[in-house]
Amino acid sequence: MEQSDFYELNDGAKLPAIGLGTVNIQGAKGVNSVLTAIDAGYRLIDTSTNYMNEGMVGEAIRRSTVPREELIISSKLPGAAHDYDKAITMIQESLYRLGIDYFDKYLIHWPLPMQGKYVEAWQALIDAQKFGLIKTIGVSNFLEEHLEKIIDKTGVTPATNQIERHPYFNNNEVVETNKKLGILTEAWSPFGREINDVIEHETIAKIAKKYDKTPTQVIIRWNLQNDVMPIVKSSSLKHQKANLNVFNFELTQEDIQTIDLLDKGEPGRVEGQHPNEYEEFG
Numbered sequence: 001m002e003q004s005d006f007y008e009l010n011d012g013a014k015l016p017a018i019g020l021g022t023v024n025i026q027g028a029k030g031v032n033s034v035l036t037a038i039d040a041g042y043r044l045i046d047t048s049t050n051y052m053n054e055g056m057v058g059e060a061i062r063r064s065t066v067p068r069e070e071l072i073i074s075s076k077l078p079g080a081a082h083d084y085d086k087a088i089t090m091i092q093e094s095l096y097r098l099g100i101d102y103f104d105k106y107l108i109h110w111p112l113p114m115q116g117k118y119v120e121a122w123q124a125l126i127d128a129q130k131f132g133l134i135k136t137i138g139v140s141n142f143l144e145e146h147l148e149k150i151i152d153k154t155g156v157t158p159a160t161n162q163i164e165r166h167p168y169f170n171n172n173e174v175v176e177t178n179k180k181l182g183i184l185t186e187a188w189s190p191f192g193r194e195i196n197d198v199i200e201h202e203t204i205a206k207i208a209k210k211y212d213k214t215p216t217q218v219i220i221r222w223n224l225q226n227d228v229m230p231i232v233k234s235s236s237l238k239h240q241k242a243n244l245n246v247f248n249f250e251l252t253q254e255d256i257q258t259i260d261l262l263d264k265g266e267p268g269r270v271e272g273q274h275p276n277e278y279e280e281f282g
């Protein structure tokens with residue numbers, strides 16, 4: 001995959017190879033980080049009502065010299081707004097906070113099966129798309145059973161499913177389910193979040209050395225070569241640039257399999273983030 005290449009979604013939309021994550025990037029510092037990232041070449045910005053930074057992303061959009069229509073702005077519906085009417089209102093309020101009049105992409109953040117309203121939330125996204133508030137609709141943290149239920153009840157397949165995926169928890173089963181259903185996988189916490197030693201793992205370091213690349217570049221490449229879009233967060237310009245410098249080398253199938261073998265199964269998952277158990281607070 002080249003930097004100029006796009007993923008073509010099942011709704012005909014196109015997304016860039018790599019997205020910018022924004023968890024914990026807020027306020028004036030956050031605006032600067034997003035602006036440097038846009039300058040570095042990022043075009044897809046991943047935010048969420050839960051990140052309490054939609055206002056900051058909106059400010060960066062306004063200050064950027066890159067035209068709005070060249071940016072892909074993506075946010076997520078919080079669990080407290082899975083009721084149909086609340087969801088429609090939440091989407092409008094998020095747009096007001098950002099100061100934009102449509103989302104390029106919008107996801108249900110978590111299925112919250114214990115609450116049991118994600119089909120209703122999905123119907124709201126389908127209608128918000130019809131109203132012109134959202135271009136592409138998708139989900140996040142959905143397992144096969146959740147995907148099948150919303151497709152069965154509404155007839156509409158999500159365009160993307162954003163899931164936890166890093167070398168310690170590669171989530172290949174859900175990646176395969178997504179592929180089977182024609183859904184693009186987006187990988188969150190590609191560097192493992194709290195379990196950050198994933199980027200210090202000797203196997204990844206060894207592969208990185210072979211290509212004169214860094215471990216994060218190898219992990220990004222491992223995603224791209226699996227047709228998975230990594231959502232990568234960095235607040236430093238140096239890292240932002242490095243994380244885009246991944247289009248001049250190619251991992252072998254053997255490298256990919258070696259990284260796949262680092263998977264630890266359930267214990268590798270970020271603690272408390274199983275989609276059937278995760279509860280949103282606040």
Ligand SMILES: NC(=O)c1ccc[n+]([C@@H]2O[C@H](COP(=O)([O-])OP(=O)(O)OC[C@H]3O[C@@H](n4cnc5c(N)ncnc54)[C@H](OP(=O)(O)O)[C@@H]3O)[C@@H](O)[C@H]2O)c1
Nearest residue numbers: 021022023046140188189190191192216232233234235239
């Ligand atoms: N849908 C969901 O439920 C969900 C859940 C979690 C996250 N997400 C999304 O996914 C995004 C990414 O996940 P994440 O924020 O958890 O973490 P991440 O992207 O896996 O890792 C971010 C960490 O890696 C460091 N880093 C980045 N580039 C680096 C480089 N080249 N060299 C060394 N260190 C580097 C960053 O530090 P510096 O800032 O210093 O570079 C930061 O500490 C989030 O921001 C969010 O948008 C979605």
